[in-house]
Amino acid sequence: MDRFKDIWNRDKDGGNAQKRSFIRYAIVSTTIFVILVGFVNTNNIVRWVKAGFEISRQEKQIRKYAGEIEQMDDRIRSLTSSRDSLEKFAREHFHFAEPGDDVFIIEDKK
Known part of the structure; x- marks a missing residue:
């Protein structure tokens, strides 16, 4: 859990700044995608469960x-x-x- 919290701390990027920046971008993109597909889209998971x-x-x-x-x-x-x-x-x-x-x-x- 502490490693996940450290991903957002830019002070700890050091020599892995580019790699950690990509990981942050991937986490945010994946979260937005899951929210859109799971709840906002017309053909979403909630509708599947109701069906x-x-x-x-x-x-x-x-x-x-x-x-x-x-x-x-x-x-x-x-x-x-x-x-x-x-x-x-x-x-x-x-x-x-x-x-x-x-x-x-x-x-x-x-």
Whole structure:
């Protein structure tokens, strides 16, 4: 750490003035480059990280919707394979009834 601090002290340049001057120039140039590329540029590291989080969020959402689609496909298969299951579904969700059935509708008061 002390060597790094000594790079900025011009009194210690001695015979290596040109070499130490180049090292200072390289450090400043590299720092400016990293700041520009990492944070200022439109295609920067911060944007890449945010994009990575967005991609993982969307992949999670895709898995969730794929599961829901599979459940719906199973329900469609069960409703189309049996007339009894279709009638039960129609009675429960659409309040269908056969002639002579007594229908009681109970509404939730919220």
